[in-house]
Amino acid sequence: MDYGVNFDQNDKPNFPLQTSPRALTGFVVSHAHLDHTGALPIYQISGSKPVFGTLMTKVITEVMLKDFLKLSAAHIPYEWVEVKKTMESFTAVEYGQEFEIGPFKVRLDDAGHIPGSAMITVGTDKGVVTYTGDINLTETKLSKRAEIEKLKDTSVVVMETTYGTFRHLERPKVEDEFVNAVKEVVEGGGTVLVPAFSLSRSQEVMAVLAEKNFPYPVYFDGMIRELTRMMLENRQFVNRYDVLSKAFETFQPVRGWEDRHKVWRERGVIVASAGMLKGGPSVYYFKRIEDNPRNAIFLVSYQGERTPGRRLLEMGKFDEQSKLLKARLQMFDFSSHAGKDQLLEILRAVPNLQKVVLVHGSEQSVQGFGQLAKEQLGVEVVGPENGQDIPLWS
Known part of the structure; x- marks a missing residue:
């Protein structure tokens, strides 16, 4: 679920950890920002892996990857041919449409972050996991609020915490x-x-x-x-x-x-x-x-x-x-990310919540919101290190 790139203080790209291509069945993309898509072509170098996301995410991802390659080609471990293969492997799916990747049943619901952004819900033989991607409950000119009413069957939430200690203005x-x-x-x-x-x-x-x-x-x-x-x-x-x-x-x-x-x-x-x-x-x-x-x-x-x-x-x-x-x-606070009150609201919308995994935030944000979630919801909260394996069910 997502495979992006960040940048160091010299604006050079930092790529994520890699695993064996044999261990991957495919990718599901929450939205088109480079920190969620910028590394996708790496797994098209020696083969082909399917990619899934909304139609809006698909068309914008192509533009973002092409621009990234144009600006940073000397620091990127793939070339135009891998970007082309990524887009050829990209299947557009609709909100609410259930599809399968290997043994998993997957569904995308509107995350309210940017046009085409999605929460990714994955059904397994042990339970249901939802990865929020970047999520927002504030209606904006571009996006409606996230469809958190769709999380009734979820038991594990992997959640962003960009503003985990911050309260947005109206x-x-x-x-x-x-x-x-x-x-x-x-x-x-x-x-x-x-x-x-x-x-x-x-x-x-x-x-x-x-x-x-x-x-x-x-x-x-x-x-x-x-x-x-x-x-x-x-x-x-x-x-x-x-x-x-x-x-x-x-x-x-x-x-x-x-x-x-x-x-x-x-x-x-x-x-x-x-x-x-x-x-x-x-x-x-x-x-x-x-x-x-x-x-x-x-x-x-x-x-x-x-x-x-x-x-x-x-x-x-x-x-x-x-x-x-x-x-x-x-x-001016035009953020398209949920603040701490909205993040709590999202978790409260999950009636069978068992575990929360906090990602996509500073150490201070992860720790601060994690403590708040434990105190108010009484659930297990994990703020993982990079590369840490997390058992989702005991």
């Missing part, structure tokens, strides 16, 4: 504060840069501005255009197709360097990848607007440790050599 309040702040900057003669992940966060921000009938120019740059088009072509996976479609039709794509040189001089909003300012066009725009206090950088994505976005929040500087930022800096 989404309507965040949206209003964001739009009002953007208007304030633009009406004061400034430009707003919104660094955002190309997949999902950028579309969410654009949809919010479109729904609020934002009256000033909005530009979007990077892979955002292609990924938005794919979402609109698969409208069954988009919660508010109307406002995303309105954003795509109303706002202006940046089509090259000639446009790029112009738009940062305009009074308006630029939504650009990458979300942590580690690369992409957002860095170009940042360098052009950072010295003017009329301008603003509004962060809307998670800022990983030692990234430029995190350094801005902690030090007010892009890096150690940079001067202090003069433009306005503000963070």
Whole structure:
């Protein structure tokens, strides 16, 4: 269930542990973000392994893998032929459709994280396991809340803990504060840069501005255009197709360097990848607007440790050599991950819960939420080490 890649402080990919291809029957993918899909082609090098996920996940995974290969080819143990084999081996399945992989019966249900994201429920001869993938109970412009009512037969939950010790603000309040702040900057003669992940966060921000009938120019740059088009072509996976479609039709794509040189001089909003300012066009725009206090950088994505976005929040500087930022800096909580209260709500929706395995979070988050879950639910909680074998049933 998922096979992704993370990045070190030098932005080089870290690949996960590997096992013998003979021990693997196939893969099920929860969603298309690289930290859940980026290593899939490794198991297509010496053979072919089936991959399953939703149609939305399938089409976006291909784009993400191609872009990853283009940007990081020197550090990746596979080539284009393995990406091609991965996509040829990828079978799209619908939410609620039960299918079999070897002896296992598998079902995907909406996880509410991004369009096409899924919880993966696996039936075995000993019991039922659900892997949440990245999950969210807050309805957003892109996604409905996760279908946790489908977890009635589950006894073991493998759960993400990205925000296991954090309580999110109410989404309507965040949206209003964001739009009002953007208007304030633009009406004061400034430009707003919104660094955002190309997949999902950028579309969410654009949809919010479109729904609020934002009256000033909005530009979007990077892979955002292609990924938005794919979402609109698969409208069954988009919660508010109307406002995303309105954003795509109303706002202006940046089509090259000639446009790029112009738009940062305009009074308006630029939504650009990458979300942590580690690369992409957002860095170009940042360098052009950072010295003017009329301008603003509004962060809307998670800022990983030692990234430029995190350094801005902690030090007010892009890096150690940079001067202090003069433009306005503000963070808005547009997270598509459940916070600690929602994670507890998910577990409470599992009437036969026996064990919880916590993954996809910092050590502090896993330990903090694990203690909370033990105290409030009285179930066994495991925060495994990398590579640790976990007996799911005693």
